[in-house]
Amino acid sequence: MAPELVPALVRASVKRSRGAAKATAPVAAAEFDPVARVLVDLPLAHLDRTFDYLVPATMAEVARPGTRVKVRFAGQDVDAFVVERAAESDHSGRLAPLRRVVSSEPVLRPSVLELVGRVAERYAGSRADVLRLAVPPRHATTEKEASVPAPEVALDPAAAATAWSPYPAGEGFVRALAAGGDPRAVFGAGPGADWPLLLAHAAVAAYSSGRGALLCVPDGKDVARVDAALTTLLGPGHHVALVADSGPAQRYRDFLSIARGARRIVVGTRAAAFAPVHDLGLVAIWDDGDDLFAEPRAPYPHTREVLLTRAEVEGCGALVGGFARTVEADLLLRTGWAQEIAPDRALIRAAVTVAVAGATDRELERDPHARASRLPQQAHQLLRSALATGPVLVQTPRSGYAASLACERCRTPARCSSCTGPLRLGGPAEPPTCGWCGTVDAAWACPTCGHRGLRAPVVGESRTAEELGRAFPSIPVLTSAGDRVRASVPGRPSIVVATPGAEPVAEGGYAAVLLLDAWLALSRPDLRVREEALRRWLGAAALARSGGRVLVVGDPADPVLQALVRWDPAGFAERELADRASAHLPPACRLATITGSPGAVDDAVTLLSLPDGAESLGPVPHGDAGESRTVVRVPRAVGPELSAALREMQRLRSARKLDAVRVHVDPQAL
Incomplete structure (x- = not known):
């Protein structure tokens, strides 16, 4: 052995012996409940159970249930949560002590822990994976700040009943919440309904009974609308808005204000479903068919199921609302788990008129191509008349300019010569580009007929806006899609072209709504394609002002379009559920x-x-x-x-x- 290596080996040997002595040194246990049952933060399924550790006397006051700790596990220090303190352990051997208490803040409430366990069981996952969705990462500096209690406010439960009075069953629902009850309902909003204000009134009704409320909406744009409605009713300082772009410090600050009981009303996106609200009285979800509610991380829980499970765990009221009705919501009615809140038919008839282009023989006589044209004469007439009084919304299913290309002569799809990917156009002056590999193919020629001309069978919102701008040169044309989503537009005449889910709210409502490419919305190979198409159309049509008009360009005989014309999401969901049952889906x-x-x-x-x-x-x-x-x-x-x-x-x-x-x-x- 080289002489220069001897000192290093001696130092390493001494260090190992000191570490072993330190690890085996006896630790004074806590006098009361010296056993901590912890849940380690490891996603391995066979480790999804509690492990017993000894609570040192120095940690007896801070290692409380719900706190974060460090434990020695499989030769390394890992994060864990204390879920319980006990007087004794079932383990016959010697218990390893807790390494340290990361924070004395109890961030995992017992009700949330039970919810996490049930969600893990429901979705065949591990509790560690669900806990990462339920408890945000710690922000040490923020944790030292005190949470300011909510100011005093005078609440009037009668105001909530008045706001819900257009819905006969809705008035009884909010009165039951204000009385401390736990009603459960499926709410179908009528066209033009101010649903953020209705949700805010339901939350205030639960708040007036001394309980909290949890409201989940699809995206940040919707959170902002409900946030504004709650501020109008309660003033600032009574609720928190949980959104993904808040930043780690602000998000943890809001989480702590909820966990400490300083705030009892929460509005947010899907991550808010696990918020530790004290004395929960109401859980509500708006537009539960939106795919943003489907968690993309394991075990992939859906926000609706999390909230319904939470209503069972905490014995609180539940509200599943939307302009459309999902088959899952309809099943809640069929099983008797919830009651229906629906608008009166007279209210619907007075609010909006929905028509399909070319639906009558008279319309076909005027425009024989009404059913085949993308922008038939009837659509131009609607735009021209409605623009005299206000803005018009045009919904198109695709974003971009030209989402697909084909040969102008023989209709053969245009494919990349390098990877056979689909060619598309990003703008009117841009050459064809492959959507897979990005190769520019300016000299493309059809392999079937040799023709070099291209046509766009499917166009996006940019091309639609360009066409409408040429047809109405004196009217401003606005777009809302992708990463350029507008929250609102003014009430002056304009054409707003938007993709589904990106429709801005117009001041005073839209004078008319035009729904294009219905065939494209119904052509996706998906289990929920019809349900999703109707949900998108109803959401856009509901933005029309009272007495507004809606025109759909599609097949008048299609049952989904017929459900839209009748504004009958309940009947459609019932038939869809029957079809799913017959197909075992x-x-x-x-x-x-x-x-x-x-x-x-x-x-x-x-x-x-x-x-x-x-x-x-x-x-x-x-x-x-x-x-x-x-x-x-x-x-x-x-x-x-x-x-x-x-x-x-x-x-x-x-x-x-x-x-x-x-x-x-x-x-x-x-």
Whole structure:
């Protein structure tokens, strides 16, 4: 051995011996409840249980249930939450002590912990994964700040009943909330309804009974509208708005104000569903069919299911609202879990008139191409007359300029010569570019007929705005799509071209709404395509002012368009639910997908012990990454058994260190 290495080895040996002595040195335990049951922050399924640790006497006052701690686990320090203190442990050996208390702030309330456990069971995931959605990362500086209590305010529960009076069942709903009850309802808003104000009144009704309220909406634009409505009713300092772009410090500050009980009204996007509101009296979700409510991270919980589970856990009221009605919301009515709040038909007839271009013989006589043209004569007439009194909304399903291209002569789709990807145009003066590899193909020629001309069978909002700007040169044309979303527009005459979900609110409402390319909205290969199309159309039509007009360019015989014309989301959802039941599709059944490499999926299916009545479909190739997928479905009543079987399969797979698979229970799309 080289002489120069001896001192280093001696120092390392001494350091190891000191560390071992320190690790084995006896620790004085807490006098009362010296055992801490902790949940380690590790996503491995076979570790999804509590572990017992010794509470040192020096940590007895700060290692409370709900606090963050560090523990020694598998030879390394890991984060954990204390979920319980106990007098003794079932473990027969010696307990390792807690390494340290990261923070004495109890950030995990017992009710939220129970909710986390139920959500993990429902979606066959681990509690550690759900906890990352429920508890934001710690911000030490913010934690030292005191939360200012909400100021005193005089509440008038009668105002909420007055606001909900156009809906006969709605008035009784808010009165029950104000009386301390826990009513549950599915709310179908009428066209033109000021839904942010209605949600705010429902929250105030629960607040007047000394309880809290939790309101979830799809995006930040909607959060801002509800935030403004709550400020109008209560003034500042009584609620918090939880949005993703708040920043870590502000988000943790708002979270602490809720956890400490300084704020009891919360409005936010899907992450707000786990907010630790004290004495919760109401959970509400608006537009639950929006795909933004589907969590993209494991275990992929849906905000609606989280809130409904929370209503069960905490015994509070629940409100599922929207202009459209999802099949899941309709199932709540069919099972008796909730009651219906619906507008009167006279209110709907007075609020808006919906028509389909070319629906009558007279209209076809005037314009024989009304059903085939993208912008028929009837649409131009509607725009011209409505622009005399205010703004007009034009909804188109696609963003961009020209989303797809085809040969002008033979209609062959234009493909990239390098990778066969679809060609598209980004603007009127830009050459064709591949949507996959980005290759510019200015000299494209049709491989079928040799023609070099191109046409755009599907155009986006930019091309639509360009065409309307040429047709109405004296009218300003505004766009709202992608990363250029407008929250509102003034009430003066203008044409607003927007994609679904990006429609700005017009001051005083739109004089007319034009819905283009209905065929395109209904052509997606998706389980929820009809439900989603109707949801988007109703959301846009509801922005019209009282007495406004709505025109749809599509097939008048299509049942989805007929439901829009009648403004009948309830009847449509009932028929859609019946169709799903006959096809054994969610929510009439419980369905799960297992996705991963072919070998990993085969291993998972081998380990999966299916309950009685289960049906396994696949495996089949999935995506372009060489993965495969197996679909398992069971009757709805057997859903909990399927989730339990999937969790057990995940535990076995994790313990044996097999390749990972993605388990998704009741996915939004197949």
